[in-house]
Amino acid sequence: MRLTARQLFPILLFIAILLMTIRPIADPDFWWHLRTGEWMVASHAVPHADPFSFTNLGKTWTAHEWLSELVIYGLYRLGGLPLLILTFALVITAAFWLVYRRSPGRPYFAGFALLLGVLAAAPAWGVRPQMLSLLLTSLFLFLLDRYSETRSLKWIIPLPFLTALWVNLHAGFALGLGIAAVYLGSDFLEWIGSLVSPSGKKRNLRDLLPLAAVLAACGLAVLANPNGARMYVYPFETLFSSAMQAYIQEWFSPDFHRPEWQPLAWMFLALIGLAIFARRHRIPLAHILLTLFFGYMSLRSMRHVPLFVLAAVPVLAALAEGAAGAAREALKTATGSPVQKAPPLPGWVNVLLILFALLAAGGRFASVVSSQPEVERETFPAAAVDWILANQPDGNIYNTYSWGGYLTWRLRDYPVFIDGRADLYGDAFIESFLDIYRARPGWQEALADNGVNLALVEPGSAIGDALAVSPEWELVFSDENSLLFVRR
Structure with a gap:
C-alpha cells in the first residue's frame, strides 16, 4: 500500500x-x-x-x-x-x-x-x-x-x-x-x-x-x-x-x-x-x-x-x-519551476502510521470505557443513590436540576422534583425551583407544599447550607459531591 x-x-x-x-x-x-x-x-x-x-x-x-x-x-x-x-x-x-x-x-x-x-x-x-x-x-x-x-x-x-x-x-x-x-x-x-x-x-x-x-x-x-x-x-x-x-x-x-x-x-x-x-x-x-x-x-x-x-x-x-x-x-x-509533488511514502511507513493511529484510538476507547464508572461517581450522586436504594426512605425528593435525569434512571420508585426537560416544566416552575435552590424566603413552605421529605443537593449550595442548619432536616448521607437530607 x-x-x-x-x-x-x-x-x-x-x-x-x-x-x-x-x-x-x-x-x-x-x-x-x-x-x-x-x-x-x-x-x-x-x-x-x-x-x-x-x-x-x-x-x-x-x-x-x-x-x-x-x-x-x-x-x-x-x-x-x-x-x-x-x-x-x-x-x-x-x-x-x-x-x-x-x-x-x-x-x-x-x-x-x-x-x-x-x-x-x-x-x-x-x-x-x-x-x-x-x-x-x-x-x-x-x-x-x-x-x-x-x-x-x-x-x-x-x-x-x-x-x-x-x-x-x-x-x-x-x-x-x-x-x-x-x-x-x-x-x-x-x-x-x-x-x-x-x-x-x-x-x-x-x-x-x-x-x-x-x-x-x-x-x-x-x-x-x-x-x-x-x-x-x-x-x-x-x-x-x-x-x-x-x-x-x-x-x-x-x-x-x-x-x-x-x-x-x-x-x-x-x-x-x-x-x-x-x-x-x-x-x-x-x-x-x-x-x-x-x-x-x-x-x-x-x-x-x-x-x-x-x-x-x-x-x-x-x-x-x-x-x-x-x-x-x-x-x-x-x-522558475512549479513546486514538486512529494513522492509516495514507502508502503511499510503507511501501514505503520495507520496502525499506530488505530491503536491509539482503540486505547482511547478502552481508557474511556474503563473510566466511565469513576466519571459517573464524580459527576452524579451515585453513592447517595446507592444509600437511598439500600434504605428506602419515604417521601418525595427535592433534587438538583442537573441530577434529575440520573435519578429518573436509577430511582424508579422516586419521581423527581425536576430534570433536564426544561420545556416541560416551563419558565414559571423553573423560577420556583430556583427560589428553593437559592434558599430564598419561603423555601421551607415550598418544600412542604410539594410533600418533599428528601433533599439531594450539592455541598456548598445555598439550599444545602440552609438544610444543614434547619432543625426540621437531618443529614443522613454526604460525600464529596452530594448531601442527602431527610425530614425529621
Missing part, C-alpha cells in the same frame, strides 16, 4: 478526530433520554404526558426526541454504555467528514481548518440527540452544496425524507428548513444580481423552482411525527424561553476566559485575518450568509457553536487556499 502524503493525511486526520470524539458519558440529560427509551419499549407508545416527575406528573409533554431515545435505549440494550460511546463518536466523526467533503483545499487547507473547527466544537459533544441533529445538519449542507454545484435533482430529492426522519429525532429539524431557505434565498439574490450585471451570465427564475418545491415538501414532511402540527412551533418556544436562556449553561455565551473556548476565538480571528489578507477567492453566497448567522448564534449560545463550525470550515478552508495561492505563485517565480 503506497500512499502519498496527500492521500495518507485524511486517513490519519479522521482517525484523530474519532479519537477525540470518544469520551465518557457525563451529559446530565443522557439518563432521562435512556429512561424515556425504556419507557417507550415497555409501554409501546410515545409519551405525551410526563411520567417521571411528581411536580408535573401528567402534564403535556412534547417528546420531540422520541426516536433518538429509542435508538439510545436500543444501543444500550445491545452493547451498554461502550456501544453508545462508540456509536456517537462515529456519528460526530461522520458529520465532520461531510464538512471536509464540502471544503475546498483538500487535503491540507480543508484538514487544518476542520481540525480547528473540531477543537472549537468539542465542548458540545456527547451521547445526546443533538449529535444526530448535527449529522443531519451536515448532511443537508452537503446535499445542498452538491445541488448548487451541479443543479442535479438527485441531490435534493432526499431532503423531504430526511426531514421526516429528523423531526422525530430532534427539534433541530427546523435548521434543515432554514438552511434550505438560505440556499433558495441565495439563488434568488444571485438571480437579481444577474439582471443588473451588464456582463454576468443571465439566470432564469425558473431555476429556483426545484429547490422551492423541495423546501415546500420538507415543510409538509414535518407533519410526519406523533406530535403533529405542534412541531411547527415547538422549536421556537424552546429558543425563546427566558428561563432556559438565563439559567441553563449550554444556552450561555461562550466564556473566552476558559481554555476550551480558545479554539473558537482562534477560528473567528482566522476568518477575519484571512478575509483581509487572502487574495480574491469566490465563496458561495449561501456559505457566507450561514457563517455570519451561525457565527452570531454561537456568540449568543454555546449550544450553537457546532453549527457555526459546520458552516464556517469550508469558508475558512477557501480563504486559506486563496492566501496560499499567492505564496505558491511567488515560490514558482523565485525558483
Whole structure:
C-alpha cells in the first residue's frame, strides 16, 4: 500500500478526530433520554404526558426526541454504555467528514481548518440527540452544496425524507428548513444580481423552482411525527424561553476566559485575518450568509457553536487556499519551476502510521470505557443513590436540576422534583425551583407544599447550607459531591 502524503493525511486526520470524539458519558440529560427509551419499549407508545416527575406528573409533554431515545435505549440494550460511546463518536466523526467533503483545499487547507473547527466544537459533544441533529445538519449542507454545484435533482430529492426522519429525532429539524431557505434565498439574490450585471451570465427564475418545491415538501414532511402540527412551533418556544436562556449553561455565551473556548476565538480571528489578507477567492453566497448567522448564534449560545463550525470550515478552508495561492505563485517565480509533488511514502511507513493511529484510538476507547464508572461517581450522586436504594426512605425528593435525569434512571420508585426537560416544566416552575435552590424566603413552605421529605443537593449550595442548619432536616448521607437530607 503506497500512499502519498496527500492521500495518507485524511486517513490519519479522521482517525484523530474519532479519537477525540470518544469520551465518557457525563451529559446530565443522557439518563432521562435512556429512561424515556425504556419507557417507550415497555409501554409501546410515545409519551405525551410526563411520567417521571411528581411536580408535573401528567402534564403535556412534547417528546420531540422520541426516536433518538429509542435508538439510545436500543444501543444500550445491545452493547451498554461502550456501544453508545462508540456509536456517537462515529456519528460526530461522520458529520465532520461531510464538512471536509464540502471544503475546498483538500487535503491540507480543508484538514487544518476542520481540525480547528473540531477543537472549537468539542465542548458540545456527547451521547445526546443533538449529535444526530448535527449529522443531519451536515448532511443537508452537503446535499445542498452538491445541488448548487451541479443543479442535479438527485441531490435534493432526499431532503423531504430526511426531514421526516429528523423531526422525530430532534427539534433541530427546523435548521434543515432554514438552511434550505438560505440556499433558495441565495439563488434568488444571485438571480437579481444577474439582471443588473451588464456582463454576468443571465439566470432564469425558473431555476429556483426545484429547490422551492423541495423546501415546500420538507415543510409538509414535518407533519410526519406523533406530535403533529405542534412541531411547527415547538422549536421556537424552546429558543425563546427566558428561563432556559438565563439559567441553563449550554444556552450561555461562550466564556473566552476558559481554555476550551480558545479554539473558537482562534477560528473567528482566522476568518477575519484571512478575509483581509487572502487574495480574491469566490465563496458561495449561501456559505457566507450561514457563517455570519451561525457565527452570531454561537456568540449568543454555546449550544450553537457546532453549527457555526459546520458552516464556517469550508469558508475558512477557501480563504486559506486563496492566501496560499499567492505564496505558491511567488515560490514558482523565485525558483522558475512549479513546486514538486512529494513522492509516495514507502508502503511499510503507511501501514505503520495507520496502525499506530488505530491503536491509539482503540486505547482511547478502552481508557474511556474503563473510566466511565469513576466519571459517573464524580459527576452524579451515585453513592447517595446507592444509600437511598439500600434504605428506602419515604417521601418525595427535592433534587438538583442537573441530577434529575440520573435519578429518573436509577430511582424508579422516586419521581423527581425536576430534570433536564426544561420545556416541560416551563419558565414559571423553573423560577420556583430556583427560589428553593437559592434558599430564598419561603423555601421551607415550598418544600412542604410539594410533600418533599428528601433533599439531594450539592455541598456548598445555598439550599444545602440552609438544610444543614434547619432543625426540621437531618443529614443522613454526604460525600464529596452530594448531601442527602431527610425530614425529621
